[in-house]
Amino acid sequence: MSSMIIKVDNQSVEFEVKQLLNSFHISDELEIEMFRSAKDISTIIKNDGEKLCFIEKVDDGFKETISYKKALFKALKSIYPSSNHPWGILTGIRPVKIAQDLIKKNIDNITIKKMLNEIYYISDEKIDLMLRIAKIQSKYLDDIEKSYSIYISIPFCPSRCNYCSFFSCSLDKEQNLIDPYLDSLEKELKFFYSNKVIYDKELLSIYIGGGTPSTLSINQFQRLIKILQTYVPLKNVKEFTFEAGRPDTLDREKLEAIKMSPVTRLSINPQTMNDVTLKKIGRNHTVSDIIECFKISRDIGFDNINMDLILGLEDESIENITKTLSHIKELKPDSLTVHTLAIKKASTLINDSQGALDKLRTYNIEDFMKISADAADYLGMKPYYLYRQKNMLSNLENIGYALEDKISLYNIAIMEEKQTIIAFGSGSVSKFTYPEENRIERVSNIKDVKLYIDNVEQVIAKKNKEVEKWI
Numbered sequence: 001m002s003s004m005i006i007k008v009d010n011q012s013v014e015f016e017v018k019q020l021l022n023s024f025h026i027s028d029e030l031e032i033e034m035f036r037s038a039k040d041i042s043t044i045i046k047n048d049g050e051k052l053c054f055i056e057k058v059d060d061g062f063k064e065t066i067s068y069k070k071a072l073f074k075a076l077k078s079i080y081p082s083s084n085h086p087w088g089i090l091t092g093i094r095p096v097k098i099a100q101d102l103i104k105k106n107i108d109n110i111t112i113k114k115m116l117n118e119i120y121y122i123s124d125e126k127i128d129l130m131l132r133i134a135k136i137q138s139k140y141l142d143d144i145e146k147s148y149s150i151y152i153s154i155p156f157c158p159s160r161c162n163y164c165s166f167f168s169c170s171l172d173k174e175q176n177l178i179d180p181y182l183d184s185l186e187k188e189l190k191f192f193y194s195n196k197v198i199y200d201k202e203l204l205s206i207y208i209g210g211g212t213p214s215t216l217s218i219n220q221f222q223r224l225i226k227i228l229q230t231y232v233p234l235k236n237v238k239e240f241t242f243e244a245g246r247p248d249t250l251d252r253e254k255l256e257a258i259k260m261s262p263v264t265r266l267s268i269n270p271q272t273m274n275d276v277t278l279k280k281i282g283r284n285h286t287v288s289d290i291i292e293c294f295k296i297s298r299d300i301g302f303d304n305i306n307m308d309l310i311l312g313l314e315d316e317s318i319e320n321i322t323k324t325l326s327h328i329k330e331l332k333p334d335s336l337t338v339h340t341l342a343i344k345k346a347s348t349l350i351n352d353s354q355g356a357l358d359k360l361r362t363y364n365i366e367d368f369m370k371i372s373a374d375a376a377d378y379l380g381m382k383p384y385y386l387y388r389q390k391n392m393l394s395n396l397e398n399i400g401y402a403l404e405d406k407i408s409l410y411n412i413a414i415m416e417e418k419q420t421i422i423a424f425g426s427g428s429v430s431k432f433t434y435p436e437e438n439r440i441e442r443v444s445n446i447k448d449v450k451l452y453i454d455n456v457e458q459v460i461a462k463k464n465k466e467v468e469k470w471i
């Protein structure tokens with residue numbers, strides 16, 4: 001999007017208005033002026049001084065931010081009618097949370113549908129999806145709300161994927177930091193679990209994510225597990241996920257070591273089952289490596305394996321997606337997370353030419369989504385969590401599908417923000433929930449491995465301030 005002039009007479013809504021504008025992926029230079037006259041909001045859009053659109057009236061009586069967004073949405077839609085917005089003016093990342101809140105108020109589905117359509121202009125199809133997921137999640141919310149989870153960050157990767165915006169370090173350059181990193185993780189865990197109140201709280205799930213946690217050597221992995229077993233009460237933990245993200249970091253011996261540990265859920269993430277694409281996105285493994293890794297995992301007894309896919313990767317056609325899905329159908333994972341590519345500022349993809357990005361935006365991701373949903377259905381899975389990100393192709397969403405008994409409690413907890421998650425390690429973010437006050441506090445750990453190692457005492461002190469309030 002080239003530079004634009006946006007004038008909004010209410011500073012407090014400016015951020016949300018910009019977010020919505022972003023979802024139109026406009027390349028023209030526009031001047032957008034929004035102001036409130038009497039009780040209606042007027043929107044004037046000009047290009048090179050020439051007036052393109054003037055919207056004077058929007059449905060009023062909504063929260064001010066919503067009224068401004070509706071006014072802008074109507075104006076932009078009149079100029080760009082083919083722009084895809086199944087989520088209407090909704091720019092937040094957790095749509096299901098809105099449905100959950102309305103269900104909690106005992107509002108019936110027909111009224112919820114009407115409200116979501118009138119307030120946010122969400123399509124019927126997406127509202128049905130929200131309600132379907134909210135219903136599935138409702139079975140698990142009691143357990144989730146009365147407990148907490150922990151997240152452990154292992155921010156090392158064997159190579160950088162071109163779409164990635166996560167914080168992670170190159171294994172080649174920073175391998176020597178892994179052992180001191182584990183020392184610091186131990187200090188964090190030892191400190192917090194020496195607090196009896198935390199120790200006695202109900203711990204629901206553990207998630208070791210990254211980065212690529214399977215970059216740890218067998219010894220390092222076993223040391224991490226030993227640290228957890230020493231300090232953390234693991235006995236009643238219902239779910240323990242280990243992201244074994246990439247097959248280039250795994251072999252039978254490492255998978256057997258993981259199987260011997262308390263890990264119950266493994267995530268093996270191909271993103272695509274096309275060798276050409278794997279190369280283009282910067283992965284050092286092949287489709288047959290993924291298949292082999294999956295088969296070994298099953299062979300040694302893993303009965304809860306997730307696979308992640310991304311739709312909209314460079315040059316992937318519907319034939320490529322169909323091929324990926326036919327591999328997935330053969331492998332039969334227990335859950336499948338389908339992401340729509342999000343073009344992130346921190347990724348190397350954003351540095352590609354505007355032409356390449358514009359091309360990505362022409363993809364008909366809705367068709368890709370549809371065949372992925374069909375594949376999940378074929379495997380007997382149901383959609384159970386959903387979230388959105390900024391700059392997603394076709395303004396769509398990411399959906400987690402799972403077999404009924406393989407639904408990840410951690411994924412529901414993190415996406416719906418119904419639970420406190422204490423996060424350990426560099427770049428991780430703890431979330432403390434205060435349901436009575438409808439409030440969430442976040443505490444971030446330092447996003448630099450070396451600085452984290454050198455300053456772990458400060459990291460602990462900062463987080464402990466919020467932990468003290470929470471307990």
Ligand code: SF4
Pocket residue numbers: 156157158159160161164165166168210211212245246
């Ligand atoms: S493996 Fe994951 S964290 Fe690592 S670079 Fe690729 S997408 Fe990013």
